[in-house]
Amino acid sequence: MKAVVVEKFGESVQVKDQPLPEPKDHEVQIHIAYSGVNPVDWKIQEGYFKERMPHEFPIILGWDAAGVVTQTGYGVHHFKKGDEVYAYCREPVIKKGTFAEYVSVNENFLALKPKNISFAEAASIPLAGLTAWQSLFDYAKLQKGQTVLIHAGAGGVGSFAIQLAKIKGAIVYTTASVNNHPYVKKLGADxxxxxxxxxxxRAFKMKLPDGFDVVFDCVGGETFRKSFALVKKGGCLVSICNFNAESLGQQYGVRSGHVFVSPNGRQLREISALIESGQLKPPHIEEFTLAHAKQALEKIRTGHTQGKIVLKVT
Ligand SMILES: NC(=O)c1ccc[n+]([C@@H]2O[C@H](COP(=O)([O-])OP(=O)(O)OC[C@H]3O[C@@H](n4cnc5c(N)ncnc54)[C@H](OP(=O)(O)O)[C@@H]3O)[C@@H](O)[C@H]2O)c1
Structure with a gap:
C-alpha cells in the first residue's frame, strides 16, 4: 500500500510502498478514504516527540482516519466489513499511521461515521474533537452558564471547543485574527x-474583572503563561500545549493541567450523535491529496489554518 513515511527525524516525507497492516486480535482494518492532518504530524516528523513516546522507523505519519472496514481480527464484536467508520488512531508506539491506504486499529478507537457528513469531513473530527471534549468536559468540567476563554478558536481544536462549549451552555470568548472573526462567530463564539x-x-480584564471560570489554552508559550492572570478564583486552566501546566498552576493558586488526548470510541460516538442531530458541525476543511502530504504539513506548520486540513487518500 502507499503511505507517507518519515525515515529520519527532520527529513522530508516520502510516499513509499509499505506492507499492508493486517488486523491483530481486537483490531479492525480500515481502507482509508481521507486522513486528518494535525500539528502533531509535523512535530513527529521533526522528532519533537522522540523523548515522550517510543517510535520505530519508517514512521507512517497521521493519527486520524475515515474509511471503510475491510477486515476484522479475532474478538472484534462491534464492527463488520463494509462499515463506514472514523477514528483517532494513536498507538503507544509511533509507527503505523493514517497517511496510508490502510490502517489496523483496536475496535475501541472507532465509531461509525455520522451519516450526514462526507469522509473528508469525518477525517477532520476525531483527534481535534476528542481533544476539545476531554479538555473542556473531562478535565475542566465546564458547566452551563460558566464563562470560558478558548485561545485559537479558529484552529482545528478551537473549532470544536467553541461549539462544544456552546452546546454545554457556556458563554464563549475566543482569540483569533480579525479575518477569522466571522468564522468563530458562526461556530457560536459570543x-x-x-x-x-x-x-x-488587558482587554479581558476590562471585560471580566473577576476572570473566567475556564481558560482553554490551544497556543502555549506566552499565551499560556499570561492566561493564569485571567482565571477566576477557584477556576481552571487547561492546556494542550504546555506539559508543565500543573506545576505552574500551583504557583498561581489555580487548578491547571495538561491534557494529552486519548483515543476513545465511546466519546466519538457521542460526537457522532451531536453531528447527526445537527448540533455540532464539521469545521472548515481544506483538502490536499496523499501525494501532496508535504505541502499539507508545511501549511499546518504555519499555525494559521482555519479549521482543519485533510488528505484525500483513495
Ligand atoms: N495535547 C494534545 O492532546 C493536543 C491535541 C491537539 C492539538 N494539540 C496542540 O494544540 C495546538 C493547537 O492545535 P490545533 O489543531 O487547533 O492547531 P491549528 O489548527 O494549527 O491552529 C491554528 C489556529 O491557531 C490560531 N493561532 C495561532 N497563534 C495564535 C495566538 N497567538 N493566539 C490565538 N490564536 C492563534 C490561528 O488563528 P489565526 O490564523 O486567526 O491567527 C489558527 O486558526 C497545537 O500546538 C497542537 O500541537 C495538542
Missing part, C-alpha cells in the same frame, strides 16, 4: 478578540 491588535490580558 465574543472574539483579535490578539494581534489588543493585549488579551
Amino acid at each position: 465574543f472574539a478578540l483579535d490578539y494581534h491588535q489588543e493585549d488579551f490580558v
Whole structure:
C-alpha cells in the first residue's frame, strides 16, 4: 500500500510502498478514504516527540482516519466489513499511521461515521474533537452558564471547543485574527478578540474583572503563561500545549493541567450523535491529496489554518 513515511527525524516525507497492516486480535482494518492532518504530524516528523513516546522507523505519519472496514481480527464484536467508520488512531508506539491506504486499529478507537457528513469531513473530527471534549468536559468540567476563554478558536481544536462549549451552555470568548472573526462567530463564539491588535490580558480584564471560570489554552508559550492572570478564583486552566501546566498552576493558586488526548470510541460516538442531530458541525476543511502530504504539513506548520486540513487518500 502507499503511505507517507518519515525515515529520519527532520527529513522530508516520502510516499513509499509499505506492507499492508493486517488486523491483530481486537483490531479492525480500515481502507482509508481521507486522513486528518494535525500539528502533531509535523512535530513527529521533526522528532519533537522522540523523548515522550517510543517510535520505530519508517514512521507512517497521521493519527486520524475515515474509511471503510475491510477486515476484522479475532474478538472484534462491534464492527463488520463494509462499515463506514472514523477514528483517532494513536498507538503507544509511533509507527503505523493514517497517511496510508490502510490502517489496523483496536475496535475501541472507532465509531461509525455520522451519516450526514462526507469522509473528508469525518477525517477532520476525531483527534481535534476528542481533544476539545476531554479538555473542556473531562478535565475542566465546564458547566452551563460558566464563562470560558478558548485561545485559537479558529484552529482545528478551537473549532470544536467553541461549539462544544456552546452546546454545554457556556458563554464563549475566543482569540483569533480579525479575518477569522466571522468564522468563530458562526461556530457560536459570543465574543472574539483579535490578539494581534489588543493585549488579551488587558482587554479581558476590562471585560471580566473577576476572570473566567475556564481558560482553554490551544497556543502555549506566552499565551499560556499570561492566561493564569485571567482565571477566576477557584477556576481552571487547561492546556494542550504546555506539559508543565500543573506545576505552574500551583504557583498561581489555580487548578491547571495538561491534557494529552486519548483515543476513545465511546466519546466519538457521542460526537457522532451531536453531528447527526445537527448540533455540532464539521469545521472548515481544506483538502490536499496523499501525494501532496508535504505541502499539507508545511501549511499546518504555519499555525494559521482555519479549521482543519485533510488528505484525500483513495
Ligand atoms: N495535547 C494534545 O492532546 C493536543 C491535541 C491537539 C492539538 N494539540 C496542540 O494544540 C495546538 C493547537 O492545535 P490545533 O489543531 O487547533 O492547531 P491549528 O489548527 O494549527 O491552529 C491554528 C489556529 O491557531 C490560531 N493561532 C495561532 N497563534 C495564535 C495566538 N497567538 N493566539 C490565538 N490564536 C492563534 C490561528 O488563528 P489565526 O490564523 O486567526 O491567527 C489558527 O486558526 C497545537 O500546538 C497542537 O500541537 C495538542
